Structures are given as C-alpha cells and as structure tokens.
Amino acid sequence: MIELKHIHKYYNAGSVSEMCLFDDFNLTIQDGEFVSIVGSNGSGKTSLLNIICGSIGVDRGQILIGGEDITRQKDYLRHRSIGRVYQDPSKGTCGHMTILENMALADNKGKPYNLGMSVKKSREDYYRELLLPLGLGLEDKMRTQVGSLSGGQRQAVALLMATMTPIDMLILDEHTAALDPKTAEIIMELTGKIVAEKHLTTMMVTHNLRYAVEYGDRLLMMHQGQAILDKSGKEKKNLAVDDIMGVFNEISVECGN
Numbered sequence: 001m002i003e004l005k006h007i008h009k010y011y012n013a014g015s016v017s018e019m020c021l022f023d024d025f026n027l028t029i030q031d032g033e034f035v036s037i038v039g040s041n042g043s044g045k046t047s048l049l050n051i052i053c054g055s056i057g058v059d060r061g062q063i064l065i066g067g068e069d070i071t072r073q074k075d076y077l078r079h080r081s082i083g084r085v086y087q088d089p090s091k092g093t094c095g096h097m098t099i100l101e102n103m104a105l106a107d108n109k110g111k112p113y114n115l116g117m118s119v120k121k122s123r124e125d126y127y128r129e130l131l132l133p134l135g136l137g138l139e140d141k142m143r144t145q146v147g148s149l150s151g152g153q154r155q156a157v158a159l160l161m162a163t164m165t166p167i168d169m170l171i172l173d174e175h176t177a178a179l180d181p182k183t184a185e186i187i188m189e190l191t192g193k194i195v196a197e198k199h200l201t202t203m204m205v206t207h208n209l210r211y212a213v214e215y216g217d218r219l220l221m222m223h224q225g226q227a228i229l230d231k232s233g234k235e236k237k238n239l240a241v242d243d244i245m246g247v248f249n250e251i252s253v254e255c256g257n
C-alpha cells in the first residue's frame, strides 16, 4: 500500500514566485491497484509522481510504502522498489548500450555488481524469452544498440526493464505520449498485460482519456494540486470519456478559460 499523508509542497518557497502546489494532499493506493491519473497542464500530476519517486522533496507530510516511511529516503534507494517509464523513450534506457546490456543492467538493479563484458548464457536466454512475446522481433536484435531502435521498440524495452525486478510500484509518466497511435496501442496493451500478470501497483499519468477510461481500476483527476475526481470499482467501469471531458469543461469555465 502506498500512502501520502498530509503532503505540503511549495515551489520557490520564500521568493516572490512562491507557489503552494499541494496543501494537505492525501492519497492511499492499495496493493495491486492500477490508477490512471488525468488533469490539465500544471495540475500537479508529474509533481505527484516525482514526490513518490523522491525526485523532489516535500515540505511537510509523509510518504509510506507498505507502512515504511520513505519520506526522507534517498531517491536512488527508492528506485530499487519503484519502476518508472518516462514520456521520452530515451529516458530509462541507455542508447549507447545494446538491448542485452540494458536488460542486464536492469536485471542487476539494486545489486552490488560490476559491469563486466559478459552476461551469463542463462540470463541471455531469459531476456530473449521476455522479448519474444512483444512480437517486435527484438529477440533477434539483442546485440543492437538501443539508440538505433524506433521510439516504440525502445519504450517496450524500457517497460520490460522497469518491471524486470520485483517492485512495489510502477510509475508511468505519459509513457505513450511520444508514440504514434498504433505504437501507443501496442505499448498500452503490453502495459496492461505486464501489470495484470505481475499484479503491479501502478500509477499512470496520461492525457489520453480513452486509455484512462479503458485501463486501470481507479481514475483520479488532478486540478490545482487536488484530486477533484476519484472513481473506482463500478463507478470507474461506468465512466466514459465524455464524462471526464464534462469535468474538464466545468473546470475551464470556473477558471475563466
């Protein structure tokens, strides 16, 4: 279970441009829950993910994973139990390294290892088994540099890498936004499959309302640092894209846009 308790977050504190983004923000995500997060630009979605990952600190409040307080834990330690896939497929993979080397790196996440030239044959076979079901032919390109793959192929590798080791949470930060519609579909299907197979607790930020409706068992809408819509169970299942658009429109009118 992930818990955010009484989170306060200021940007540019003490300066004329001080901004309070989160003012007593609270959120609990149950183990195995897949939460889609939508919201207008600047509503706080990425800041929320960054706070959970430890990329940015909070001014007040607590972050707990499985009851353990990780609020002050260093981000590199936190990343051992959190997998993150970014919007930019070049993040989360190393372009100058081969698929094989990238996967070996992810496989050794959190372990004291050295970057030797060789990867055990048994591990190589295992990586091939992981790549095969993607249907992208990557199992035959294991010695190809990741930088020469297409954005979609690279994002598929990034997704595998983020979920190879046991993790407490998968963070998807607009991970299909930079992909063409067909490739985005492939990556979303792969995401759904991996999340279901591994029962991963997942937070997915997306501007694609259809994906937010179709995937996940809970939907949050962020606005000015608050979750103004939080639907799960049957209510989430019955949500349609038009319902969310309706809330977006209401907000726009309120904000005078």
Ligand SMILES: Nc1ncnc2c1ncn2[C@@H]1O[C@H](COP(=O)(O)OP(=O)(O)OP(=O)(O)O)[C@@H](O)[C@H]1O
Residues within 6 Å of the ligand: 011, 012, 021, 039, 040, 041, 042, 043, 044, 045, 046, 047, 048
């Ligand atoms: N490092 C920072 N310094 C100052 N302000 C920041 C910083 N990061 C984010 N903000 C501000 O915090 C607010 C929320 O930003 P955030 O990136 O979390 O929104 P978002 O919902 O992810 O937006 P988008 O959909 O555009 O990615 C914005 O007003 C933004 O300008």
